[in-house]
Amino acid sequence: MSTTYKLDTSTSRANPTPQPMKRLTVPAIQRRKVEGVCAQPIVMLTAYTARTAQLLDAHCDMLLVGDSLGQVIYGLPSTVPVTLDMMCAHGAAVVRGSYHSVVVVDMPFGSYEASPEQAFASASRIMKETGAAAVKLEGGEAMAPTIAFLSARGIPVVGHVGLTPQAVNALGGYAARGRSDAEADKIVNDAKALDEAGAFAIVIEGVVEPIAIAATKAVTAPTIGIGASAQCDGQVLVTEDMLGMFERTARFVKRYETLADTIEKAAQQYAADVRDRSFPEAAQTYQPKS
Template sequence: MSTTGHTKRITTAQIEAMKGSRPIVSLTAYTTPIARLLDPHCDLLLVGDSLGMVLYGMETTIGVTLDMMIAHGRGVMRGVNHACVVVDLPFGAYQESKEQAFRSAARILKETGCDGVKLEGGEEMAETVAFLTARGVPVFGHIGLMPQLINTAGGYRSVGRSEKEAGKIRRDAAAIADAGAFGIVVEGTVEPLAREITATIAIPTIGIGASSACDGQILVSDDMLGLFTDFKPRFVKHFAELAPLVSKAAEAYAGEVKARSFPGPEHTFKLKN
């Protein structure tokens, strides 16, 4: 479903092989136009369930559905020629059983044409990851801060500060790597622990609020572009400030509409003589 059908895109195997070579560049994408703009610069595009908060104004990712992920996955796939595309399995679509996880993952792969799926969880999800990978589903893991578990985790916070918590995250990383995942997102994890995990496991780590020593980095594209002004997490850097530009463009448009200066003669259709 790429725009050309001829360009070879980066595969999950190639992403895994980038471990220790050069940093892996990743961003989220939710729509065709944004995917087209990001694709030439990224190794991996993630259709994240963060779309629930970014696009739909949800307070958490819990309300995102499998149908929503598939719809946005299709949109992103229409805009890519280069990057590997991974789609999140949303909350409730895989935790019940490994068989449920396979059915959900199979739908995503078949209905979007993406390269793999991502799921959150550590030791408790290792059996599911092994089940999926043994049946031809490439899986990207997600450990550390896990937004889908926000109701039991006590809110959005950095993790791994206590030895008990750090030990659990270490075991999670090892379990998901051993289960056959081709990479792991490490989110909201204190820097020394993220660095240690990256050096310990054999598959790439993609950091977000983790360590520069991770094998790659990912940000929510709307955060990276400076489209949100009300809240900026510590780990976010605005590489542009688009929110004021959007507001100014809307203000200019509104002014011209009210003044009847837009549309002008050059924007309207004339009768042919």
């Protein structure tokens, strides 16, 4: 049995609830790709809270506690200011809220680039404090020794090539990558280097489609696309983007709902009910016992 947490709707508190042991594993994700083909595409979404994890878990193979929480949760201008403390707190919440998906936690900017030893210290802290199954880090060939170092010490790693948001200042923005021959070759070679170093999966973000397909074919690890190609071995989106929580989303996002409108309408109706004193009604108040 594994333990997850269910919200008690009468108290709004999270209580531990035993669940059947159904959590996927890193080797199970790796085995999806056989002889270059992933017959069952990998479904991945971001999650930052226990409740979101509960709602997504049954439908996903992997939940990513992305450093995108910097923008989505904290209103930061980029992922660069995100801290290890933030990632550990939200990672632990997502693990508590799930029992099926492989939970992966992003390593924030500045927590792994200096050396493999620094990366191990950060990654081991994440895994100890959150209970997650793996970490994710950005970067191509330069990060291959770090991935090899972590993998050899029992820390599963998801790589990330193409558009790497933590490098936004160096890249000069969030434009798609791989439009030049040199950059296209680099992306494919970066993916190969991470694959050879032991990454069990590789995110390919914001690259022109032929390059995403070429990188997917060039590696044995499953690739997970975001702004890449349906021919990647899986897909990931920021959940809040997919649900229409923001006015603007990237071109590669498909909106499956427009929850922002629903929330705003509910808040508007609540405000009107409070102001005309129609809320609370008798059903929402406590009356003396007769």
